[in-house]
Amino acid sequence: MSVIHKKVDDLPTSVGVSFAARLAFEHVEHAYDEKPVLNDVNLVAEAGEVLCLLGPSGSGKSTLLRIAAGIEPQRAGRVMLNDREIAGPSHFLPPEKRSIGMVFQDFALFPHLTLLENTRFGLTELSRKDGAAEARVALARVGLSDKVDAYPHELSGGQQQRVALARALAPRPAVLLMDEPFSGLDSRLKDTVRAETLAILRQSRTTAIIVTHDAEEAMRIADRIALLKDGRVVQVGTAETLYHQPVDLFTARFFSEVNLFKGTVENGTVETPLGIMEARGFVNGSTVHVAIRLVGIGVSEAEGDIEARIVKRRFLGVSEILELAVAGAEERVRATIREGYLPPEVKKVRLSLRRSDVLVFASKPD
């Protein structure tokens, strides 16, 4: 996909081709009253990419979006759109001048306006006729041409989300910000709406920053993911990087369910209930956490080096979670199997480990 780089000053404010822009947060800090919520955030959304801000509740994701949109002026640092400072010590561009669109969690549609009027709302620089024409194009793009005269309450949740997307994209923003855009949709609709939204973003070549607290959702939609914790960016990268090379235990646990054991390093190894694991690069005597992904434990009636007994089975539809007692270990171990893989009467099993699912991290002080 070719992405056209253009200076923000040259960007059309309303009609014309959409030019994806690069948006960068540089040393951004923020606090509400005296409570710090963002701490030295450095993060770039490259032109044309879908960047997900992922993190638990309260990690500062929405605040970062609001700062980019210009709704919330940050305490320190700056926000750049291509080479231009849009918020910082020397300049503050008001929201309507930023060429940045926003889709809110609750869609924020005007209930008394039709879809056409809702979508035309941000096209203030165009005549009524041109605005309506652009709004029709935007609604066609999200597949709602036949509903231009309908009101929001006449639509399903998924359709309302598409109107919100059409309204945000109609002025052809250089960057689109979306705050938990799929969280209000029921699970049956979610997959479809997510796929449609992504297709529209790709087609319109818009740079998008999407907030979510759901790691699986981020993996489904993002080109890159920025994981936030307590107002700091913990790690940025592709889904594969964050999953396979997590920088810390927090990141590892955000992306997969793990068994967690604490141990002491001896001669580059550490003992766990599932055997002795390699812990290269750690100082002798240091305390480490060993995280073993549930999916990395093979369970079988016949094969595997480790003997275990099934203590509990929990049915989860396509899979089951097993709680296991391992010979010689006090701590219980969890593993996952395909539903029905083991007959109900089976109690004794053997386990095998996939080494790539064993992750060792230095223990942080409690």
Ligand SMILES: Nc1ncnc2c1ncn2[C@@H]1O[C@H](COP(=O)(O)OP(=O)(O)OP(=O)(O)O)[C@@H](O)[C@H]1O
């Ligand atoms: N207007 C505000 N006034 C005071 N504190 C706020 C305000 N907005 C957010 N906060 C606080 O700032 C912190 C970060 O909030 P923010 O909404 O950015 O996090 P988030 O990661 O988006 O979380 P969530 O997923 O729950 O929305 C939280 O502790 C929150 O309580």
